[in-house]
Amino acid sequence: MSTPLLHVNHLEKYYQKTHILHDVNFELNTGEVLTLLGPSGSGKSTLLRCLNGLEAYQQGSITFDGQAVTQKPKQWQQLRQQIGMVFQSYDLFPNRNVLENILLGPLKVQKRTRAAVLPEVQQLLEQVGMADYANAYPRQLSGGQKQRIAIVRALALKPKLMLFDEVTASLDPEMVRDVLNIIRQLADSHAMTMLVVTHEMDFAKQISDQVLFLADGRIREQTPGKQFFEQPQTERAQNFLASMDF
Amino acid sequence: MAHSGIDVLTAGSNFSRLLGGLWVTIKIALIAIIIGLIIGVLLGILRTLPNRPLRFILRLYLEFFRIVPTVVLLFLFYYILPKEFNVNLPADAVATLVFALWVAAEMTDIVRGALESVPQHQKEAGQAIGLTYWQLQRYVLIPQAWPLCLPATVNLMTRVVKTTSLLMLISVMDVINIGQQIIEANNKTAPNGVFWIYGIIFIFYFMINYPLSRWAKHLNKRRLEANH
Known part of the structure; x- marks a missing residue:
């Protein structure tokens, strides 16, 4: 039995008096995809943001790669280099071109040399079909292209875990598939460990090693693989799947 | 035309004296702006920190310099500093100090406002790739806030240049003070000299401030265009 990469234990999250997350528990092994x-x-999304320190949690504990999370800013700053995150709104830096967006983390945060990073970045850009756009500025790109660059920006730090927060939710339908394919490819050929928040049910069904179904801040179902989609246990999950219409 | 008084401008060394006064004016404004910008940007960044006492103190500093009229500030520093604190500074230095502190105070608000108007998502995206606080400021927030700051900063510069006209009150030999001296010395022989002297001073100020004002307008236009 290897220890899980990520272990979330009795997590509780409040916004002032509002209770957002109730007793969240789960484990994620290296190479697994959890949706x-x-x-x-x-x-x-709040749960995802708790996992890289963009939101604080009030009770419970997180262990990442054998390290207990202390929630100190300094530790988060270290951990974020190993926990990549991609957002719904892409959030590329508009003042920097594609390459500068991607290189910022490896060069300034990880202090690696440009010569060492550049070949890796070129390869990543090729993988996502954006090799010709290294010098473009974000405003010149479509939503789908921006999101692909945002994924590369996160991957350039060589993270052990990737968090995807509804990354296709603001994309035009024809762009969605490209981005999902990239994520699928990451899971299949690179065995990337991932936590994915999505509303794309077909995609979720294909990619999931584990599904967490949340409602009202509680985990209502926690099932391996496709079981969730075929035999949802709770009525809430059944209703949810019925409403998704896929 | 003999009595129009325009001769006052060219009589003796009057014109070069006026230019000398103008130089004092420019020097004080320029040094105050440079020092004020540096301090103001740093303090402006600090005002975006979640530290309440720090924010309160900096807010107090801003409001003090914003509410108290510049004349009062000048007198305060010119008369009270030597008397109460035994600090004897020449008038030029006092003027530069007061203006620098004033520029810094106004700058903190411009910088804070600009930094806060950079979307929260940009900050989070920077944090998510592991940037430290100062790296986030340097590579993400300040470069995006800077274009938002520029028009207001240039407008502040024009206000500083204009407000130097108060410096004669603490006996700084600026262009207004020199002009006043020339007017008084020639009052008997050329009573209309006042018109010409203040006319030339008007032109001097216009020559400095009009380009600044145009520049601010241009920067604002460019910023709006860049957003589309």
């Missing part, structure tokens, strides 16, 4: 499903407002 977080649930209606909007169920706390999926």
Whole structure:
């Protein structure tokens, strides 16, 4: 039995008096893909943000790669180099071109040399079909292209875990597939460990090694693989799947 | 035309004296702006920290310099510093100090406002790739806030240049003070000299401030265009 890469233990999250996450527990092994499903407002994104320190949690504990998370800013700054995150709104830096967006982390945070990083970045850009856009500025790119660059920006730090927060939610339908394919490829050929929040049910069904179904800030179902989609146990999950219409 | 008084401008060394006064004005404004910008940017960044006492103190500093009229500040520093604290500074230095502190105070607000108007998502994206606080400021927030600051900063510069006209009150030999001296010395022989002297001073100030004002307008336009 190897220890899990990520262990979340009795996590509780409040915004002032509002209780957002109730007793969240789960484990994620290296190479696994966990999808977080649930209606909007169920706390999926908040949970994801707790896992890289963008939100603080009030009780419970997280262990990442054998290290207990202390929630100190300094430690988060270290851990974030190993926990990549991609956002719904891409959030590329508009003042920097594609290459500068991607290189900022490896060069300034990890202090690696440009010569060492550049070949890796070129390869990543080729993988996502963006090799010709290294000098473009974010404003010149479409939503799907921006999101692909945002994924490369996170991957350039060589993270052990990737968090995807509804990364296709603001994309035009024809762009969605490209981005999902990239994530699928990451899981299949690179065995990247991932936590994915998504509303794309077909995609979730294909990619998941584990599904967490959240509603009202509680985990309602926790199932391996496709079982969630074929035999949802709770009525809430059944209703949720029925409403997703896929 | 003999009595129009325009001769006052060219009589003796009057014109070069006026230019000398103008130089004092420019020097004080320029040094105050440079020092004020540096201090103001640093303090402006600090005002975005979640530290309440620090924010309160900096807010107090801003409000003090914003509410108290510049004349009062000049007198305060010119008369009270030597008397109460035994610090004897020449008038030029006092003027530069007061203006620098004033520019810094106004700058903190411009910088704070600009930094806070950079979307929260940009900050989070920077944090997510592991940037430290100062790296985030340097590579993400300040470069994006800077274009937002520029028009207001240039406008502040024009206000500083204009407000140097108060410096004669603490006996700084600026262009207004020199002009006043020339007017008084020639009052008997050329009573209309006042018109010409203040006319030339008007032109001097206009020559400095009009380009600044145009520049601010241009920067603002460019910023709006860049957003589309």
